Amino acid sequence: MTLAEKAGQMTQHSWGFGSDEVARKEAATGMLGSVLNAPSLEERNRVQKLALESRLGVPLIFGRDVIHGYKTIFPISLGLAASFEPQLAERTARAAAREAAEVGIDWTFAPMVDVTRDPRWGRVAESFGEDPCLTSAMGAAMVRGFQGSPGDAERIAACAKHFAGYGATESGKEYNTTWIPEPLLRDLYLPPFRACVEAGVMTMMTGFNDLNGIPASGNAFLLRKILKGEWDFSGFVVSDWASMAEMIKHGLCEDDADVAKVSAKAGVDLEMATRTYAKHLPQLVEAGVVPVAVLDDAVRRILRVKHELGLFDEPYRKTAATSVAVCAEHLALAREAAQRSVVLLKNEGALLPLRKELRSLAVLGPLADAPLEQLGSWSYDGAVEAAVTPLAALRARLGADVKLEYVAALPDCRSGDASGIQAAVDAAARSEIALLFVGEPANLSGECRSRAFLELPGIQAELVMRVAATGTPVVLIIMAGRPLTIGAVCAQARAVLYNWQTGTMAGPALADILFGDVAPSGKLPISFPRTVGQVPVYYAHKNTGRPPKQDRPQIPTGTPLDPVDFDASYVDVEVTPEFPFGFGLSYAKFEYGRVQVTPARVRQGETVRVQAELRNTGATAGVEVVQLYVRDRVGSVTRPVRELKGFQRVALAAGQSKTVQLELPTAALAFTDADLQERVEPGKFEIFVGGDSRAPLGAELELV
Ligand code: BGC
Numbered sequence: 092m093t094l095a096e097k098a099g100q101m102t103q104h105s106w107g108f109g110s111d112e113v114a115r116k117e118a119a120t121g122m123l124g125s126v127l128n129a130p131s132l133e134e135r136n137r138v139q140k141l142a143l144e145s146r147l148g149v150p151l152i153f154g155r156d157v158i159h160g161y162k163t164i165f166p167i168s169l170g171l172a173a174s175f176e177p178q179l180a181e182r183t184a185r186a187a188a189r190e191a192a193e194v195g196i197d198w199t200f201a202p203m204v205d206v207t208r209d210p211r212w213g214r215v216a217e218s219f220g221e222d223p224c225l226t227s228a229m230g231a232a233m234v235r236g237f238q239g240s241p242g243d244a245e246r247i248a249a250c251a252k253h254f255a256g257y258g259a260t261e262s263g264k265e266y267n268t269t270w271i272p273e274p275l276l277r278d279l280y281l282p283p284f285r286a287c288v289e290a291g292v293m294t295m296m297t298g299f300n301d302l303n304g305i306p307a308s309g310n311a312f313l314l315r316k317i318l319k320g321e322w323d324f325s326g327f328v329v330s331d332w333a334s335m336a337e338m339i340k341h342g343l344c345e346d347d348a349d350v351a352k353v354s355a356k357a358g359v360d361l362e363m364a365t366r367t368y369a370k371h372l373p374q375l376v377e378a379g380v381v382p383v384a385v386l387d388d389a390v391r392r393i394l395r396v397k398h399e400l401g402l403f404d405e406p407y408r409k410t411a412a413t414s415v416a417v418c419a420e421h422l423a424l425a426r427e428a429a430q431r432s433v434v435l436l437k438n439e440g441a442l443l444p445l446r447k448e449l450r451s452l453a454v455l456g457p458l459a460d461a462p463l464e465q466l467g468s469w470s471y472d473g474a475v476e477a478a479v480t481p482l483a484a485l486r487a488r489l490g491a492d493v494k495l496e497y498v499a500a501l502p503d504c505r506s507g508d509a510s511g512i513q514a515a516v517d518a519a520a521r522s523e524i525a526l527l528f529v530g531e532p533a534n535l536s537g538e539c540r541s542r543a544f545l546e547l548p549g550i551q552a553e554l555v556m557r558v559a560a561t562g563t564p565v566v567l568i569i570m571a572g573r574p575l576t577i578g579a580v581c582a583q584a585r586a587v588l589y590n591w592q593t594g595t596m597a598g599p600a601l602a603d604i605l606f607g608d609v610a611p612s613g614k615l616p617i618s619f620p621r622t623v624g625q626v627p628v629y630y631a632h633k634n635t636g637r638p639p640k641q642d643r644p645q646i647p648t649g650t651p652l653d654p655v656d657f658d659a660s661y662v663d664v665e666v667t668p669e670f671p672f673g674f675g676l677s678y679a680k681f682e683y684g685r686v687q688v689t690p691a692r693v694r695q696g697e698t699v700r701v702q703a704e705l706r707n708t709g710a711t712a713g714v715e716v717v718q719l720y721v722r723d724r725v726g727s728v729t730r731p732v733r734e735l736k737g738f739q740r741v742a743l744a745a746g747q748s749k750t751v752q753l754e755l756p757t758a759a760l761a762f763t764d765a766d767l768q769e770r771v772e773p774g775k776f777e778i779f780v781g782g783d784s785r786a787p788l789g790a791e792l793e794l795v
Contacts, residue, residue, distance in 0.1 A: 094373035096147060097386040100124035100393050101355075101372070103154070105332065105364040114138070121145035122369060124393055125152045125198075125361060127332075135195040136407050143406055150406035152397055154329075157199035157237075157247070158217065158469035159183070161190035162416035163425050163477070163595050166432040167467040167536075167572060168203065168229070170591030172219035173613035173675070174431035175716040175738050177232035183428050184236025186421045189245045193415060195408035197400055198248040199237055200296060200329075204230035204283035205253055208627035210620065211263025213540030216468055216572030216592070218258060220616030221629045221672060223279055224735040227286035234290040241399065248400055251287035253298030253331055255313055256280050260300060263626065265541045269300045274728065274763040276302075285322055293326040293396045297359060299334050306341045308334040309350075314358030327360040327392035336365040347371060355381050360389035417477045422596055429593035429600030434613035435676040437587040442564055444607025444678060445524065451494040453518040454482055455558060456528035457501045457551070458570045464504075464530075467572055467592030468537025477595050481528060481568070484598030488606070496522060504532050505549040512554055520561040526605070527558055527584070528568045533592060536572025545576040545623045552580055559583035568601065574619040578669045589615070607678060612714035612740065614675040614783065618668040625664065630672040630784035631731040635659040639666045673735070673783035679713025679743065682706045686780045686789025688755075693794055695771055699755040703780040703789065705741060706748035714742045719753045720779040720786055726772055727764050733779060736760075753780070757794060 092100070099122030104114035106128040117123040119141040129135040135153050142151045159165045165183040174180075184201075191199060203217040204226050219226040230251060239246035256276060260267040271280060284295065295318065298307040307313060308330045318324045335354045338344040344353055351371040354362070362368045375381040397403060415421065435443070445452075458464055462478035482497055489495055500515035502508055519525040529551040535542065546552065547569075559565050567584035569577060572592055581587050588611065593600060603609050620628045639660040646662055647655050660666040684704030693699050701719055719737040723730040737753040755778075761771045773794045779786040 092147065092390065094376055094383070094386070096121050097390045098368045098372040100149065100390045101361055101386070102366060102369045103127055103329065103361050103363045106130060108364055115141055117369070118142040118151060119145055121147050121149065123151060125154060127154050127363060129153050129195065132195040132408060132410060139406050149394070150397055150402040152197050152248070152400070152402060153195055154198040154200060155191065155196045156201070156469055157187050157191045157196060157472070158201045159467065160187045160425070160470070160594060161472050162474045163190060163421040164466045164470045164473040165425050165428045166593040167216045167591055168219050169216050169572065169616060170432035170593050171428060172225060172229055172616035173434050173591070174428070175225065175614055176431060176740055177228045179428055179431060180229045181232040181236035182424055184233040185239065186424055188237045188239065188247045189415045190421070192245045192247050193408070193411040196247060197402065198250065198294065200250045200252060201237070202230045202233040202249065202287070203252050204287060205258035206280055206283060207258030208629045209258070209260065209263040210545060210574040210617065211541055211543060211623065211626060212258065212260055213265060213536045213542070213572070214258070214538055215617070216536035221618060222616065222631070222735050223282040225616055225738070226283040230283045231286040231290035234287050234292045238291060238293065242401070246400070248293040248396060250294040250296050250329065251284050251292045252296035254284055254295050254307060254318065254328070255298065256302045256307065257298035257300045263541050265539045266299045269302050271302065273767055277763040277769065281317065288318070288322050288324050293399065295324065295326065295328050297328065297330050297334055299331050299337065301341055306334070306338050306343055308359055309338050309343055309353040309357045311357040319358055325392070326396055327389065328358055329361040330354065330359045330363045333364045335359060335362055335367055348375065351375060352381055355385050355389070360392050417474050417595070422477070425594050426596035426600045426603070429596050430603055430609050432591055432593050432613050433601065433604055433611050434589040434615055435586070435611040436589055436670055437581055437584065438676055439585045442585040443566065443605065445605050449493060449523055451522040452485070452489070452496070453515070453522035453525040453563070454485060454495060454497045455500055455515045455518065455525055456554065457499050457504045457506070458530050459497065459526070459528040460499065464533045465570060465592055465597040466594055467533050468540070470533070473595065479596055479598040481598040481601050484602040488602050500554050501549065501551065504530060504547070504551060507550055509550055509553065512557055515554065516557050516561055519558045519563045522563055525558055525563045525565045526568060527555060527565055528570065529555060530570035531572055531575070533572065543623070545574070545620065547575060547577070547580060555580045555583050566605070574617055576620060576622055576669065578621055607711065610678040610711055610713035611675065612677060612716065614673050614716045615670055616672070618672045619670040621664055621669045625668065628668045631734050633729055634732050642667050671784045673716070673718050675716070675783070677713040677715065678709065678711045679707045679715070679745065680709030681713070681715045681743070681782055682708050683781055686778060688778055688790045688792050691790070691792060693757060693792065695757050695794065697757055699757070699792060701737070701753045701755055701778060701780060703751050704748060705743065705751050707743035707745055710745050712742070712744045714740050715782060716740050717751045717753070718781060718783065718786060719755065720784060721755070721760065722777040722779070723760065723762070723772070724775045724777060726762070726774070728762070730762065733784065735784070760794065
C-alpha cells in the first residue's frame with residue numbers, strides 16, 4: 092500500500108458532512124476506509140463497488156449508531172440496566188444486529204459504557220448508570236449480542252465508547268473537561284472497557300473529553316499504554332465525530348497536521364468525519380515525524396476487523412427476502428425488555444396491581460400517548476408507527492365495561508399552558524384511579540442535552556398536584572432519560588413507576604405491569620438525588636473521617652455556635668439520595684435470611700461462595716434482583732463504603748423460598764493502590780446481601 096492508501100484506510104467519511112461526491116472519488120481511488128451513515132442499502136453497495144474497483148479493492152466498512160435497537164426500539168441503556176440482566180441485553184443487541192445487518196450496516200457505535208454519577212449529563216440515558224460492575228456486565232453482554240460468532244451473516248462489529256472518562260464531565264455539562272485521578276480512572280471508569288475487550292469487542296471509540304489535560308482523542312496513555320499495551324486490544328480505535336480536529340480548539344494542537352501527528356502517535360486508527368489523516372499523514376511520515384510503523388499498525392487493525400467481519404468475502408449486502416425489522420419475535424423481546432426495565436418506586440396500600448373490578452380509569456398527562464417520546468434518544472431509525480403507547484395498550488386491553496377517559500392536559504411536557512389541566516382534574520375526579528404520565532421528552536436527554544435543573548420540565552408538577560388534590564388515587568408513571576428530582580411529586584401519588592424510555596413496546600409492557608400479569612422487577616442502576624445540589628450522590632462513596640450520624644437536615648438555629656453534628660452532611664437536606672442505587676419494589680414481598688460465606692477465611696486466587704436465604708412472603712410471584720456488596724474494612728488506601736460485586740435475578744412464587752448462591756472471586760476485591768498497582772490486599776471484608784445498596788451486613792470474610 093502507498094502511504095496515501097494507508098492514510099485513506101484510516102479515514103471515515105460521514106455521509107452528508109462535507110462532499111459525498113469527493114468521498115465517492117476517495118473510495119474509487121482507494122483513499123477511504125469507512126463510511127458513516129450511508130443513506131440506503133443501494134447507496135452503500137454503490138460506494139462499496141467503487142472501493143472494490145480501486146487499485147487494491149479493499150472493502151469499506153459501513154457504520155451507524157444502532158444504540159438500543161434499529162427499527163424495533165428497546166429500552167434506553169439506563170432503563171435496560173435496571174433489569175440487571177446481561178442476557179437480556181445480549182438478546183436485544185442480537186436483535187438490533189439482525190435488523191441492522193440486513194440493510195448493510197456492518198458496524199455499530201455501541202455499547203456506550205461510560206460510567207457516570209451525574210444525572211445532569213444528557214448521556215446518562217445512554218449509560219448503564221453509576222456502577223462499574225453492572226456496566227461491565229451489561230456492556231460485555233451487548234458486545235456478544237452485536238458480534239455473534241464468526242461466519243454469522245447477522246453479526247455486526249460493536250464499539251465500546253467513549254474511551255475514556257467522558258462520564259465524569261465537570262458540572263454534568265456536555266463535552267466538558269474531565270479530571271480523574273489514575274486510581275479512580277482504573278477502578279471506576281476503565282473496568283467496563285476492559286470487560287468489553289475481554290468479550291472481544293472489535294472496535295473502541297475515543298471521547299470528546301479532555302482527560303487530565305490531554306483530550307481522549309490524542310491520549311497515548313489511554314490508547315497506547317492501557318488499551319493496546321496492558322490490555323493487548325487487537326481491534327481498532329475510531330475517533331469520535333470530528334473529535335481529533337477539535338484538539339485545535341482544546342488548545343492541544345496547532346493545526347490539522349499537528350492533529351494528525353498527535354492522534355496517530357497516540358493510537359487513533361480511524362478518523363471519523365474530518366480528513367487530517369488523509370491530508371497530512373503521508374507527508375508526516377516522509378518528514379520522519381510519524382513512523383510508518385504507526386500507519387502499518389493502524390491499517391493492519393482495520394483490515395483485520397474487515398476480514399473478521401467477512402467483508403472481503405461478502406462486501407455487498409442484499410435486500411433481505413423476508414425482513415426481520417419489527418418482526419413479532421423482536422416485538423415480543425421489546426415487550427419483555429421493557430417489562431424488566433420498569434422500576435416500582437412506591438406502592439402505598441398495594442394500589443398496584445390494579446384490581447380486576449376497576450370500572451373507571453383516567454389516563455392523563457402529556458406522555459400517555461406520545462410514541463416518539465417513549466423511544467428515547469438515538470432512535471432515528473426506529474419505526475415510530477410500530478410504537479404502542481400506554482394509552483393504545485390500555486384501550487386495547489380494557490373491555491367496554493371499563494370507562495377510560497384520556498386527557499393529555501398539556502400539549503407537551505415542557506409546555507407552560509395550563510388551560511388543559513382542569514379537564515384532567517375533572518376526569519380524575521370522575522374516575523376510580525388516575526394514571527398520570529409525566530416526565531421528559533426524548534430530546535431532553537442524550538448527546539448535548541445536559542440539564543442544570545432536574546425537576547419535571549414545564550408545569551407538570553402543578554398537573555400532578557392538582558390531579559392528586561381530587562383525592563382520586565394517583566399512579567404516577569414517569570418516563571425520562573435520567574433520574575429526576577421527584578420527591579415532591581412522588582409524595583402526591585399512591586404509586587410510582589419509573590418507566591424511563593422503554594421503546595416500541597413501552598405501552599403493552601406497562602399495561603402488563605399495571606394489571607399484574609408481571610410484577611415489576613427493575614432496580615435503579617443509579618442513585619436518585621433529592622435535589623440537584625447533592626450531585627454527585629452515589630452509593631460507593633468513601634466513609635470520610637466524619638460519617639453522618641443521622642439522615643435529616645441539620646438546620647442550625649440561633650447563633651453560629653449552636654450545635655450541629657460536625658459531620659459529612661448538609662444543613663438543608665438529608666444526606667441520602669431520594670432513592671438509592673439498586674432500589675426497586677415488587678408486588679411480591681422479599682425477605683432475606685441468613686447470609687453465609689464459604690470459606691470464611693480465603694486465600695488469594697480462590698473463589699468465595701456467598702449464600703443467602705431469600706423468601707417471598709407476599710401473595711404474588713415476583714422476581715428479585717439479589718445484590719452482593721463488599722466493603723474492604725481497612726486498605727492501604729481508603730476504600731468505598733461498599734461496592735457491588737455480583738447480582739442475580741431470582742424468580743420466586745408466592746410463599747416460596749430459596750438459597751441463592753453468588754460467587755465472589757478474590758480477584759474482584761482488587762483495587763489500585765497508591766503506587767498505581769492493581770492488587771488484592773489481605774484483611775477483613777464485610778459482605779452485604781440484599782435488595783438494594785442499603786443491604787444490611789450479612790457476614791464477614793477474611794482474606795489471608
Ligand atoms: C457521538 C458518538 C456517536 C458518533 C457518530 C458522536 O457525536 O458522541 O457517540 O457514535 O457521533 O454518530
